[in-house]
Amino acid sequence: MNNIEITLTKIEADYVKTMLLNNTYKIQAICKKREEMKEFFRENTVLNGNISRKITNAINALSLKEEIK
Numbered sequence: 001m002n003n004i005e006i007t008l009t010k011i012e013a014d015y016v017k018t019m020l021l022n023n024t025y026k027i028q029a030i031c032k033k034r035e036e037m038k039e040f041f042r043e044n045t046v047l048n049g050n051i052s053r054k055i056t057n058a059i060n061a062l063s064l065k066e067e068i069k
Helices: 010-033 035-068
Strands: none
Touching: 010 035
16 A cells, blocks of 8 residues: 655644544434445545544644654
C-alpha cells in the first residue's frame, strides 16, 4: 500500500475532522432508521474513524512538540 502525505494547517485539520464526524453522525442516523444499511456504510465509518484518529494523533504530536520547545 502506498502512503501519501498531506500538509494541513491546524484549522484545516480540525475542519476535516469535523466533516468526518458529521458524516459519521449522518450514517448513524440512517442506520438507526434502517438497520439493513449498516453493512453498506461500514467501510465509510471505519475509514472516517481511521482518518480522524490519524489527524488527532498528528495534532497531539504537534502540541507535544510545541510544548517541548
